Amino acid sequence: MPDFRYLLSEREIPKTWYNVIPDLPAPMPPPLHPATLQPARPEDLEGIFPHALIEQEMTAAQNIPIPEPVLDILRLWRPTPLQRAVRFEKALGTPAKIFFKNEGVSPAGSHKPNTAIAQAYYNKAAGVKRLTTETGAGQWGSALALACNVFGMECMVYMVKCSFYQKPHRRTMMECWGAKCVPSPSELTQAGRKILAEDPETPGSLGIAISEAVEDAATRQDTNYSLGSVLNHVLLHQTVIGQEAIAQMKLAGATPDIVIACCGGGSNFAGLAFPYVPEKAAGKNIRLIGVEPAACPTMTKGIYAYDFGDKSGMTPLLKMDTLGHDFIPPGIHAGGLRYHGMSPLVSLLHREGVVEAVSYPQLKCFEAAMTFARAEGLIVAPETSHAICCVVDEALKAKEEGKEKTILFNLSGHGHFDMAAYEKYFAGELTDYEYPEEKIREALAHLPKAS
Numbered sequence: 001m002p003d004f005r006y007l008l009s010e011r012e013i014p015k016t017w018y019n020v021i022p023d024l025p026a027p028m029p030p031p032l033h034p035a036t037l038q039p040a041r042p043e044d045l046e047g048i049f050p051h052a053l054i055e056q057e058m059t060a061a062q063n064i065p066i067p068e069p070v071l072d073i074l075r076l077w078r079p080t081p082l083q084r085a086v087r088f089e090k091a092l093g094t095p096a097k098i099f100f101k102n103e104g105v106s107p108a109g110s111h112k113p114n115t116a117i118a119q120a121y122y123n124k125a126a127g128v129k130r131l132t133t134e135t136g137a138g139q140w141g142s143a144l145a146l147a148c149n150v151f152g153m154e155c156m157v158y159m160v161k162c163s164f165y166q167k168p169h170r171r172t173m174m175e176c177w178g179a180k181c182v183p184s185p186s187e188l189t190q191a192g193r194k195i196l197a198e199d200p201e202t203p204g205s206l207g208i209a210i211s212e213a214v215e216d217a218a219t220r221q222d223t224n225y226s227l228g229s230v231l232n233h234v235l236l237h238q239t240v241i242g243q244e245a246i247a248q249m250k251l252a253g254a255t256p257d258i259v260i261a262c263c264g265g266g267s268n269f270a271g272l273a274f275p276y277v278p279e280k281a282a283g284k285n286i287r288l289i290g291v292e293p294a295a296c297p298t299m300t301k302g303i304y305a306y307d308f309g310d311k312s313g314m315t316p317l318l319k320m321d322t323l324g325h326d327f328i329p330p331g332i333h334a335g336g337l338r339y340h341g342m343s344p345l346v347s348l349l350h351r352e353g354v355v356e357a358v359s360y361p362q363l364k365c366f367e368a369a370m371t372f373a374r375a376e377g378l379i380v381a382p383e384t385s386h387a388i389c390c391v392v393d394e395a396l397k398a399k400e401e402g403k404e405k406t407i408l409f410n411l412s413g414h415g416h417f418d419m420a421a422y423e424k425y426f427a428g429e430l431t432d433y434e435y436p437e438e439k440i441r442e443a444l445a446h447l448p449k450a451s
């Protein structure tokens with residue numbers, strides 16, 4: 001019987017992170033200070049980030065060594081399996097070979113601990129006692145709770161309100177690891193109180209939760225802020241995924257024609273796809289596709305401009321694909337994809353034609369997730385269902401064209417805490433949201449003037 005799971009030993013966890021910056025086809029526009037609109041200096045970020053992470057945010061070194069204590073924790077679940085989805089291929093009747101990297105096997109259930117562990121480590125080493133963060137789906141909050149617990153730090157999570165009530169057990173999970181989790185907007189911060197006064201019924205957004213977490217960190221000496229996606233250093237930490245995948249695809253004797261992952265802020269996509277950028281730059285015909293929700297179509301319908309990372313305008317301005325920091329996406333169940341912006345690195349590669357972007361409405365994604373679950377047994381997070389939806393389309397295209405494509409996708413997280421979403425899907429209570437064109441136009445009218 002042929003092998004369908006391609007496993008590496010603990011010794012084969014990558015020892016360095018891959019930095020895509022030296023391989024970019026155009027220079028990265030610098031982040032700008034929110035008040036002066038001048039390029040942000042490292043010291044501008046020192047109030048909320050440790051020096052080592054600021055350095056990683058700006059470095060042009062190609063490979064960054066992973067500290068031994070970080071490797072020691074990653075070893076709890078890495079290397080993650082690479083698997084060929086043979087039964088899924090059969091269900092689709094496609095000649096395509098479909099492989100996936102299963103990041104759902106981490107303790108928190110997604111790729112997010114890959115960076116949470118590294119960020120907690122560097123903060124601890126800098127003497128920081130407490131970390132704050134935002135979370136959408138709850139995957140990132142859980143990951144940081146886990147990481148803070150490992151390194152003996154306090155953790156405070158502002159969880160987007162609609163997700164907080166959709167997934168109450170995520171909060172309990174964070175509490176198991178000793179963290180505190182509150183719905184955002186909250187009464188605990190100025191930013192939260194202001195938004196609640198304007199709209200008490202707001203579903204919340206990642207942009208709002210970031211404002212709260214940044215304000216909390218900026219106003220306490222013992223506290224730093226930690227971001228689960230978007231920034232260069234976060235994407236850097238995720239590149240263990242793609243480096244492992246390259247080694248595992250070799251074991252499988254295959255190379256991908258298409259690499260697919262869902263995109264919220266871009267970190268799981270970058271983690272899998274960036275290590276393939278040098279091969280693509282060297283002329284290999286390989287498509288890198290980021291998948292986003294039709295309700296929050298940052299790359300497919302947004303513009304490439306300087307914008308704030310948060311709702312209240314506290315963060316540096318980043319040049320990125322954006323729908324406008326004021327945009328509050330509809331409360332779709334893929335809470336981790338409800339972000340108005342896209343990582344500057346992914347955005348630049350998208351604008352330069354290295355990365356493609358597509359968007360899908362949620363019902364079609366849930367349908368694809370069900371086909372996958374019934375073929376492979378794995379119930380994925382609603383975020384991940386977007387990647388699977390694109391895999392289905394590409395596999396059916398290969399069938400139509402009679403081509404033996406090789407598709408690799410990132411299974412970014414399991415959906416065990418997302419049963420309320422699946423329940424609604426089965427009850428026929430989930431709807432697709434119209435592309436919120438008017439709301440996006442309004443939000444884009446409020447972009448900062450640096451654009």
Ligand SMILES: Cc1ncc(COP(=O)(O)O)c(C=O)c1O
Nearest residue numbers: 139229264265266267268336413
């Ligand atoms: C399972 C899962 N996949 C994907 C994402 C999207 O984030 P990113 O684009 O940073 O990978 C999230 C975010 O919360 C998530 O929980």
